[in-house]
Structures are given as structure tokens and as C-alpha cells.
Amino acid sequence: MRLRLAALVAGLVALVSASTAAQRPLSPPAMVIASTPQTIGAWDARVRAMLQNGQLDIGRLQRDSLISGRTHVRLDQRYQGLPVFGGQVVRQQSGQTTISVFGRFFQNISINAKPTLTAAAAAHAAVAAQGADSVASGPPVLGVLPGGSHGYVLAYRVLVRAPWDIQIYYIDANTGAVVSHASRIKKDQAAAAIGSGTGVNGDREKVSANQSGGTYQAIDVMRPAVTFTLDFGGNPARFNSFFTSGQVFLSDVATSSSNTWTDPVVVDASAYQGMFYDYVYKVMGRSGIDDANLQVVGITHPLSRSDAGTYSSDIVGNYIDNALYLGDGTILYGDGDGQTFTYLAGALDVVAHELTHGITDFSSQLGGTDEPGALNEAFSDIMATAIEFAYQPPGNGKDQADWLIGEDVTLTAPGFIRSLEDPQAGGGVDNYSKIRDIGTSNDNGGVHENSTIASHAFYLAVHGGTNRTSGMSVQGVGMANLDRVAKAFYRGFVFMLGPNSTFSDARRATLQAAQDLYGSTSNEYAQIQQAWTAVGVH
Amino acid sequence: MRLRVSVLVLALAGALSGPAWAQGTATSTSAGAADWGGQNIRLGVSAGLQAGAPGFTQSSILQIYAEDAPITVDYGHKSALLVDGSLGFHLKGRFGLGVAVSYARSKVDGQVHGEIPHPFYFNQPRAIDGTASGLQQTVLGTHIQALYLWPVNDKFDIMFSGGPSLIMLQQDLVSNVNFSETYPYDTATYESAQLARTRRTGIGFNAGADLTYHFTQMLGLGVLVRYTRATISLPIAGASNVSARAGGAQAGVGLRVLF
Ligand SMILES: [Zn+2]
Numbered sequence: 001m002r003l004r005l006a007a008l009v010a011g012l013v014a015l016v017s018a019s020t021a022a023q024r025p026l027s028p029p030a031m032v033i034a035s036t037p038q039t040i041g042a043w044d045a046r047v048r049a050m051l052q053n054g055q056l057d058i059g060r061l062q063r064d065s066l067i068s069g070r071t072h073v074r075l076d077q078r079y080q081g082l083p084v085f086g087g088q089v090v091r092q093q094s095g096q097t098t099i100s101v102f103g104r105f106f107q108n109i110s111i112n113a114k115p116t117l118t119a120a121a122a123a124h125a126a127v128a129a130q131g132a133d134s135v136a137s138g139p140p141v142l143g144v145l146p147g148g149s150h151g152y153v154l155a156y157r158v159l160v161r162a163p164w165d166i167q168i169y170y171i172d173a174n175t176g177a178v179v180s181h182a183s184r185i186k187k188d189q190a191a192a193a194i195g196s197g198t199g200v201n202g203d204r205e206k207v208s209a210n211q212s213g214g215t216y217q218a219i220d221v222m223r224p225a226v227t228f229t230l231d232f233g234g235n236p237a238r239f240n241s242f243f244t245s246g247q248v249f250l251s252d253v254a255t256s257s258s259n260t261w262t263d264p265v266v267v268d269a270s271a272y273q274g275m276f277y278d279y280v281y282k283v284m285g286r287s288g289i290d291d292a293n294l295q296v297v298g299i300t301h302p303l304s305r306s307d308a309g310t311y312s313s314d315i316v317g318n319y320i321d322n323a324l325y326l327g328d329g330t331i332l333y334g335d336g337d338g339q340t341f342t343y344l345a346g347a348l349d350v351v352a353h354e355l356t357h358g359i360t361d362f363s364s365q366l367g368g369t370d371e372p373g374a375l376n377e378a379f380s381d382i383m384a385t386a387i388e389f390a391y392q393p394p395g396n397g398k399d400q401a402d403w404l405i406g407e408d409v410t411l412t413a414p415g416f417i418r419s420l421e422d423p424q425a426g427g428g429v430d431n432y433s434k435i436r437d438i439g440t441s442n443d444n445g446g447v448h449e450n451s452t453i454a455s456h457a458f459y460l461a462v463h464g465g466t467n468r469t470s471g472m473s474v475q476g477v478g479m480a481n482l483d484r485v486a487k488a489f490y491r492g493f494v495f496m497l498g499p500n501s502t503f504s505d506a507r508r509a510t511l512q513a514a515q516d517l518y519g520s521t522s523n524e525y526a527q528i529q530q531a532w533t534a535v536g537v538h
Numbered sequence: 539m540r541l542r543v544s545v546l547v548l549a550l551a552g553a554l555s556g557p558a559w560a561q562g563t564a565t566s567t568s569a570g571a572a573d574w575g576g577q578n579i580r581l582g583v584s585a586g587l588q589a590g591a592p593g594f595t596q597s598s599i600l601q602i603y604a605e606d607a608p609i610t611v612d613y614g615h616k617s618a619l620l621v622d623g624s625l626g627f628h629l630k631g632r633f634g635l636g637v638a639v640s641y642a643r644s645k646v647d648g649q650v651h652g653e654i655p656h657p658f659y660f661n662q663p664r665a666i667d668g669t670a671s672g673l674q675q676t677v678l679g680t681h682i683q684a685l686y687l688w689p690v691n692d693k694f695d696i697m698f699s700g701g702p703s704l705i706m707l708q709q710d711l712v713s714n715v716n717f718s719e720t721y722p723y724d725t726a727t728y729e730s731a732q733l734a735r736t737r738r739t740g741i742g743f744n745a746g747a748d749l750t751y752h753f754t755q756m757l758g759l760g761v762l763v764r765y766t767r768a769t770i771s772l773p774i775a776g777a778s779n780v781s782a783r784a785g786g787a788q789a790g791v792g793l794r795v796l797f
Pocket of ligand 1: 353380
């Protein structure tokens, strides 16, 4: 049987209906909407109308970072300006064209949207309910919670951080009572236990696990940012429910009975997520993605490689032959179809690239298109390469450090996704004079193909070399000083660039950073300056 | 305090070189009967010190963070309080047969060195060093002895002894180490040692002499020097064995009762 998107969506409908009926008998019916290309027109119009009358609001835009041209826009349901918790529609776009819409929203809401309880009182109630050593994280969010005897409750959502747990409380905004609470990922008790396993390319890695009874969970509790490695087992129903609700559960966490880990994908995802944290902490002095130890959730096997032949090329391209940063510290690692890519978590640079998108999200918020988008991609590749050189021996073999991106998981020619050393070899642009596709829907304005202008400048400033287009040579600071240049780029990109920055801004920002760090007469400053000039950025 | 056999022997020689020795030489004939001066049994009770046996080294391989963690412990040695009881029977002429039991207990330190694996990365060990204090060491020796009495004079005699020993060693060994570390775990600091009390018995030897001053025919004051030693293999997790030397030089003073 050939399983297509329609079948997946049908499964989603059934799943959501069943769970709604079972868990919330008193809640009003949640309407599931879904679309196939055949019915897209009507749903697209409906979504546009709801956006106009304020029933939907744009929440978050997510790029398919390794696949060009696709974005997912999350549209959050609103009621009198307040969020409706759980009401969300996700629209997949290719440029301006809507490819699919799915999600659900709640109907027939009619409640008084004015709370009698203050946000501070709600936070206090949630912390009191959670108990000692807990603290409210961030401001409570007032919204409409489906459920309760009247169908909907005006409630505050309060995030409560407790030792080794993050609980989401819903506090009745009129009575102060706890309406419901659940762990984002619940854990019994942290008991760090280091295990080991073999990665995708045969590398031996340690796995920082958590022991719970006789089971080891792929939860790294030894780093300040708790990091979860999940295994969706290639189950399309699980994957769809995650995409609809955004929720993950303890049951999703990859486990081992012996702490000798046998799934190479889990091994590499866990180890490489840790290397990313370590590098960013030790070299950049940053505490994780948000510099506040945001927890990281890495999802392996979102869909099964063995089912690749039964999915549409869109689904294969997005969720099998791809890795994505989904926002809020959540990354998805495709299985690879075994023809174009193998398991994407098997590449340290791919993992680091996606996690670096998280840093960008929490700092410069460089956009997803055109020049800012290209800088966004470039920064991810720069950090990915720096991290590779920090944790892998230099060389051309598997799990060795080089100036290529994705070489450890790419199975087809040229054997990598991008090259920082020779951008043209990977189909990229090596000089600003050749920048292309800006303002088009092609690769979101050329974000990947133009990214190598900046990442090649990084290569030239570190390693030295000649830009093929300008013919200009740069000596470079030498590989031993790679981290010093990486710091200048990190500092410029994270602290000085903004959502609409251009290549020219990036040149100025990295030079400012180098001047601050090493002085304007330093070799680092000179090499970075020459490198930007060599790639045609002035 | 460190006692050595040579020092003890010198002390013994010093005692003999005093007036008693001269007197003894002059009167050796009268007391020099080829027997034990008429008594057939000699009981001795002594208290004193046992010099520690030379220290020994434990090399263990622990499993920490999914990797081998080599730990070495250099056990020191220290003088121990000694209690000794002996019983000798006259056989024939100057010869006899005896048994002695010595008990010594002390606390020694162990210098701990470890290479603690990094929790996240293979082959990035962190060195720790520290001291495991108060490691209890108990040596119970049972000494089978051939005896030879040399009557120096009518006040002094020397009983020479030697033979096999059964030596029980009870020793606190380091079974694991506690260390502290904080992210990013590039260093680790020794905190304490986890101890395991092990006990094994080995066969060794003893050789010694007991100088006795006779107050009366039945009662005397003895000065004992003895050297006893056995090599004992102690079992400990993570090490093939720990080869410890037990015993050492013993010196004690006490009553001698003759029947
Ligand atoms: Zn990307």
C-alpha cells in the first residue's frame, strides 16, 4: 500500500478525535482541519479570513533548513485577543504558494475574557501547588483553555521549573484553582549514568543518560541544559500528533536496558548535542541555545527510512532526507532515505548547524530569506565547522573535521551539502558579485546558496586560500587560531546583527568584534578584513 | 616511629654489654647447665611495638563513566602497638619448642592517585591525588618456634627462636574513590576513598631473641626482639591482587614466668 499525505492526515484525524473523546468528554468538539493539494483552496481561504478577523495570528515561521523554498507558518488561535491553548493551524508554504494546512481549532467559545486573578497570583498558586524548590519561569500567559464543565476556562498558563522537571500549570483566572498540570517531559529522579554506544559511522561515543529504575533514558542531566533524545520509532501517527500538539512525552525518550546503546542514531544525536553545548559554553561562554540553559529536545526517527518509498517526495524531503530546527530547542533528525542521505544525526556538523539556528533565534533573529537568511545559514555552517574541528580529528574520512557540511551523511555526489573551502564545488556562491535569487522564492531568496559567501570568508580568514571569483588570496590566521576567528564571528553575529542585516553589516560586525577582542592592529582583524574583501563584501 | 631490626639488635647488644654482661660471663659456668636452668616451661607476655612492614602498592582498574579508571594506592607503614604471648617447652639440653602469638594494630595512610575518565569523552582522563587516612591494619601472627636458650649468667639468659609463622592480615583497602567535579568536568578533585576491609592469611617465618633478667627463679623481665614476615595476596575488586607484606620487626618488654 502506498501511504500518502492524505493517509497520514486521515490517521491524524482519527487519532485526535479519539483522544479528544477519551480525555475531555465535556469539552466542545475540536474541529480538525486538514488539507491535501486538491482541497487546499478552500482551506487556504478560510485561514486567510480567520487571520483577518483575528481568530488566527501568526505565531512562528519555521524554515526547512536543508530543503530550499519550504516554510511552515504556525497560526495560533485567538479569542478576543487571547490565545486559545492548543488551537493551532500549520500552513506549509512554498514561496507564496500554500502546500498544506493542518491542525485544529476550537469553536463556539463564549466566555468572559476579563480575569479577576492577577498574573502574579496565578504564578504563586502554581508554584505553591508544585511544591518546594520550584519557581515560575517567565510571565504567566492568560488565555482560553478548552475543558472544564463549561467547555472553556479562562486560565493562566504558568511554566514552573522544578528540579529535573518542567511543569505546565493552568490556573483558573477567576478562582485561582489548578485546572490541570502536566510535565513537559516528566522524570522520576535524576540519576546520571554514563553509557556508551557506536554511532552511525562506527564512532564510539559516550551517552549521558539518566537511570530510572532498571532503565536508562537518553536524557543528559550532567550538562546544565537538560537534553532529551527522543525516538519516534518512525511511527507516522506519533509524528503527526507531535506536529499538531507540539507535545513530547517521557514515553518518547529513547531508552536502553543496559546503558550500552544499540541505536547509532540515538548515540550520535545524544553525543553531538552535548558537543554543541560544550563548545558553545567553553569557547563562547554561552549557556546553551538561549544562554539560559534552555532544554534541548532532539527527535530521532520521526519517520522511518524503510517507509520512504511509501511517502510523497515532499514528506521524504522534509522529514526523512532532512534535519530541522523546529524552535524552542527542538530539533528533528531525519532517517535519510539511504540513497541520498543516511541518518542525519550521524553528522556532527548537521546537528551543530541546526542547534546554531536556535542561537540565532534567541539572538540576532536573522530572517529566513535573502541576505539575512543567507547570513543565518552561514552562521550555522561556521559554528558547525568550528565544532567539528574542536571534537573531531582533521581529515577527509568519516567523522573527521573538514570544511564540508554534511559530508558524513551525504551518499550522492558531490558527497557533501556545502563547502566552505570551495563553495562552487557544492553549487554555492563564493563571491558577493555573484549573489543570486535574492527576492525570489528560489531557496527562500538563495539563503543556502548565498550563505557560502560569508562562510567562505570565515574559511579564508582561518585557513587562508584564494577566492576563485576575485582571485584574491588571504593568508589566514592558521588552524591553531580557528577559535579566535570563530569568536569574532560569533560575537558579531550574535550581538551585533539583527533580523534584516546584510553581508555588508556582517563584515562590519565581525570586524568590530575582532577589534574589541584582539585590537584593530591584530592579525585576526587583518585576516577577517581581507577575507571579506576577497569574497567581494565591502 | 620507625624501628628496624638492626636498631633493635644494637639495643639488645647494648643491654648485654653492660655490667650484667660482664657478670654473666664470669658466672657462666655455674648457670651454664645444658638445660633450661631447671625449668621446663617458659611463659612470656610482652607489650611493645611492631615496626610496619614495607608499604605496598595497589593497582586497580575501576569502571567509571563507561571507561577504565586506573587507580593506584601506595599504602604507607607505621609502627603498631604490639601484644605478644609466648609459651615454650623444654625438650632437651638447651633446645625447646614454642608457640607465640603476636597481635599488632595500626592505622596507615594510603596515597591515592587516579585517572578519572571524562564523563562525555573517551581518552580524556583527569588526574586526582589525595590521601586515604586511617586505613586499619591488623596483623595476627602465630609463630611456631624452635627454641635455643643461651644462659648468659645467673641473672640473664637469651632465648633464641625461629620457625614458620602463620600471619593473618586484616587490611582496609581502597575499593573506590569519591571525587568532585563540576561542569564542564575538565578537572576532578579527590574527596575521599571508599574502603573495603579484607582479610587473608599467609605463611611466613619468624626469628628472634628474648633477653630475660631473672628477679627470682620463677619470675623475670624479658626484652623481646623478633622479625617476622609473610607476603599475603589480598583480594580487591578491580585489581588482580594486592600483594601486601605483613609483619615486621617486633620489640616488646614484659614478664617471663618459668616453671
Ligand atoms: Zn540551516
